Amino acid sequence: MYRSYNYYPNNNYNNNNYSNYANNCNAYYMDLIPRLEEYIQDELQDSAYYYALAELAPTERAKDILIEFGMDEAKHAKNFQRAYYMITGRHFIPKPLDPIVIEDYEDALKIRVLAETKDYEKYGKEYLMAPNKYLQDLFFNTRTGEAKHAMRIAILFEEEGEED
Numbered sequence: 001m002y003r004s005y006n007y008y009p010n011n012n013y014n015n016n017n018y019s020n021y022a023n024n025c026n027a028y029y030m031d032l033i034p035r036l037e038e039y040i041q042d043e044l045q046d047s048a049y050y051y052a053l054a055e056l057a058p059t060e061r062a063k064d065i066l067i068e069f070g071m072d073e074a075k076h077a078k079n080f081q082r083a084y085y086m087i088t089g090r091h092f093i094p095k096p097l098d099p100i101v102i103e104d105y106e107d108a109l110k111i112r113v114l115a116e117t118k119d120y121e122k123y124g125k126e127y128l129m130a131p132n133k134y135l136q137d138l139f140f141n142t143r144t145g146e147a148k149h150a151m152r153i154a155i156l157f158e159e160e161g162e163e164d
């Protein structure tokens with residue numbers, strides 16, 4: 001007896017799989033948008049913080065390093081802003097920055113070591129979740145920047161000891 005043969009027995013399954021994949025990607029981008037907003041805001045805040053900290057630097061070398069950190073964080077914000085625009089078609093308008101209060105230079109450096117290592121971990125997780133090369137590179141490079149900051153803060157403690 002002749003029976004029509006289904007050449008694509010898994011067609012429905014494959015279609016479902018495909019749409020699940022598309023849905024998963026969509027879900028990823030939907031979740032990423034608020035995270036990018038948070039990152040842009042945080043990077044701008046960090047940038048302003050380093051410029052303020054640079055004003056308290058005990059040596060010219062320390063000052064130069066802190067200004068460079070401030071520029072790096074501004075660049076991170078800009079790079080995230082570019083990704084945000086590619087995904088949403090609009091720019092994120094940041095909120096006004098929180099006022100910067102630095103009570104003690106050395107304490108501020110310690111706080112920053114913790115913040116930088118936390119950011120390093122955070123962007124590392126983003127790198128592992130990123131679905132394409134563009135976002136992987138973005139998070140990997142940002143992560144490298146934060147690692148560099150965390151490690152170079154050691155120089156700033158040294159500079160402080162050489163103050164007098």
Ligand SMILES: [Fe+2]
Nearest residue numbers: 043072073076
């Ligand atoms: Fe950063």
Ligand SMILES: [Fe+2]
Nearest residue numbers: 116145146149
């Ligand atoms: Fe940083």
